[in-house]
Structure formats: structure tokens, C-alpha cells
Amino acid sequence: MSNDASAAPLGNLALGLTLLGYGVLGTGVLSGTSSGGAASLAHLVGGITLFIAGLWQFRGGDRFSGTAFTSLGAFWAVWSGAGAANKNTAGLFLLLWALLALTLTAASWGAGLWSRATYGLLTVSLVLSAIATFGSTDSLAKAGAWVAAVAGLAAWYSATLALTEGKWLGVSLPLNK
Known part of the structure; x- marks a missing residue:
């Protein structure tokens, strides 16, 4: 295992788990759930952990991960409390974060x-969610949630590759790039 002080795996795990939780809950696959139910997960894991990982990355000189993790940490911290916003405010918020x-x-x-x-x-995912929010379209919101879940899987896999150095039980993991 590498002894570098990078927080990139932590940031990718936090992003991956938050997107997976938000996405799966938003799809409605689990009975009685919605993306609103992911607010505490988004705030604690997505908001706080991502923000801290981003600051750590900045300290290590990684501008890309530092920017990504701190800004997305801020997004999740704010989004988890934005449930009271009207649909136009929430839609614009999502569209700006899509940028x-x-x-x-x-x-x-x-x-x-x-x-x-x-x-x-x-x-x-953010573009689909913004359009769904503006138009109050449940099917488009669910499509955005599915895309968020797949994005979460990609972030999680990236972290797994970094933490295991691309191997599991001595076997190289697929798509190790």
C-alpha cells in the first residue's frame, strides 16, 4: 500500500456513497423512499467528508481534487437543507451546480x-434533475437519480482501485486505468 497523504480515495468514497445513496433513494426502487430521505447522508458524508478531503487535497497541492471535493462538499451541505426552496430556486441551484x-x-x-x-x-444527473425540478416531472427525476447512482458507482470504483492499488486478492481489477 502507498503511504502518500492523498485524500483522493476518501473523497471518491464520500462522493460515491453520497451519489449512490441519493441516486438509489431517488429512483424509488426501495419502497417508501425518495431522494429527500438522503438529506442526512448527503450532509454528513457528502458535505462534511468531501469538504475535509478537498481541503486535504489542496494542502497536498492537488488543485483538481481540492476544487472538486470542497465545491461538491459545499453543494451537498447546502442541498441537504434546501428542501424548503421553491421549485424554481431548486431547479436553478441544480442547473448552476451542473455548470x-x-x-x-x-x-x-x-x-x-x-x-x-x-x-x-x-x-x-444534475441537468436531468434541474429540468425535472423546473417541470415537476417524476420520471425525469428518476432518470436523473439512476444516472447519479451510476456516477456514484464510478467514484466508488475509482476509490477501490486507489486503495487496493488495482488488485483484489492478487488479481488485477478490470478497467484499472
């Missing part, structure tokens, strides 16, 4: 396949 995710997608191009997948899918 941030688009910037992160462009910046992640040199960071590897899993970063591009995570931030690209996050962008799509």
Missing part, C-alpha cells in the same frame, strides 16, 4: 477514465 460539474468534467480529462465517468455522469 460546476461540467467544468470538473473538462478538468478531469487528464485524471483518468473513472474521474471522467464520475463527473460526466454527475453533470448529466
